[in-house]
Each structure stands twice: as structure tokens, then as C-alpha cells.
């Protein structure tokens with residue numbers, strides 16, 4: 001084997017390994033990939049991938065939402081249970097709520113669907129650690145935290161949890177009040193997180 005061919009083979013192998021690694025990191029749980037694979041190979045596909053009426057391309061993503069658990073069925077392959085629901089729209093068809101890989105193939109841009117989902121996966125990881133961050137106590141005894149910028153702006157935010165006169169809890173983010181009351185401190189903390197980092201993103 002010539003030297004350059006050897007390098008090429010080595011590089012290709014490395015590329016395959018790293019791309020499959022990043023693949024598994026971003027879309028590992030419910031990726032609808034199997035259903036799509038069978039669709040493009042000689043085996044029968046599943047769900048709407050194999051019918052004659054559902055458009056297979058030219059879809060755009062209208063919204064993505066973290067459903068918090070994987071109990072919604074992908075409406076395209078009708079086989080994968082999805083947690084991160086990509087709502088896809090098409091000029092000639094009704095909206096479909098689908099998983100990451102089906103969404104990527106429908107819009108012809110797997111990178112875009114993976115990036116969308118990756119944002120929500122890291123949001124969800126941050127949410128699980130939210131209560132464990134270094135919350136401080138104000139002189140009035142209210143928990144508060146200075147937190148990082150969200151996706152809307154580049155400023156940090158002050159979240160304060162306080163108790164109302166009826167014994168329930170709410171939060172203020174910077175100077176804005178949530179205008180919702182919760183039975184526990186922790187629920188008010190999560191509501192503040194969801195205010196700063198909503199579980200759903202709508203695209204224009």
C-alpha cells in the first residue's frame with residue numbers, strides 16, 4: 001500500500017469512528033435511524049416512509065419541544081418513541097411531529113436537526129442540575145442566584161424565589177415576576193428555569 005493510500009485509509013477510519021461517536025452522543029436515544037435505513041435499503045421501511053402519499057422531502061421545522069419523557073410516537077416512521085419532538089411542516093401535507101433523524105431526512109439537513117436536538121439535550125442536563133447550583137440566601141431569607149445568559153440575550157440574570165402571603169412560592173427573574181404560585185420552593189425554581197430556557201422553541 002502506498003503511503004498516501006495508507007494515510008487516506010487511516011483518515012477515513014478515524015472519520016467514521018468520530019462521526020459515529022458524535023452521532024451516538026447527539027441522537028442516541030430515539031433516532032428513528034433504523035426505520036429510515038430500512039426505507040433506503042431493500043428491506044421495507046416503516047410508517048409514512050413507505051407510503052405513496054406522504055412527501056419524503058421539502059419539509060421545514062416549525063418547532064421543537066422537550067416532552068420530558070419518550071412516550072410520543074414519531075409520526076413519520078411510526079416506530080420510534082421520541083422525547084424531543086420536531087414539528088415539521090410541508091406545503092402539501094399536515095404537520096407531523098417526528099424524531100431527530102426522521103426530521104433531518106425530511107428537511108434534507110441532518111446537521112440542522114441534530115443541532116436543534118443537541119441544544120435541548122444540554123438544556124435538559126442543565127435543568128437537572130439547576131437546584132444543585134450555588135443558590136444563596138438574601139437578608140430576607142429568599143433563595144437567589146445569579147445565572148448565565150439564556151438564548152435570548154447575553155446578560156446574566158438574577159433569579160429570586162420568594163414566599164407569598166398565602167404560603168405559596170413564586171420567582172422573579174431580574175425585575176419581572178412570574179405571576180404564578182407554586183406549593184414548593186423547588187417548583188418555583190424550576191418555573192424560573194423554564195422561563196429563562198423554555199422547553200419549546202418555535203421557528204418563524
Ligand SMILES: [Zn+2]
Nearest residue numbers: 032074077102
Ligand atoms: Zn421517526
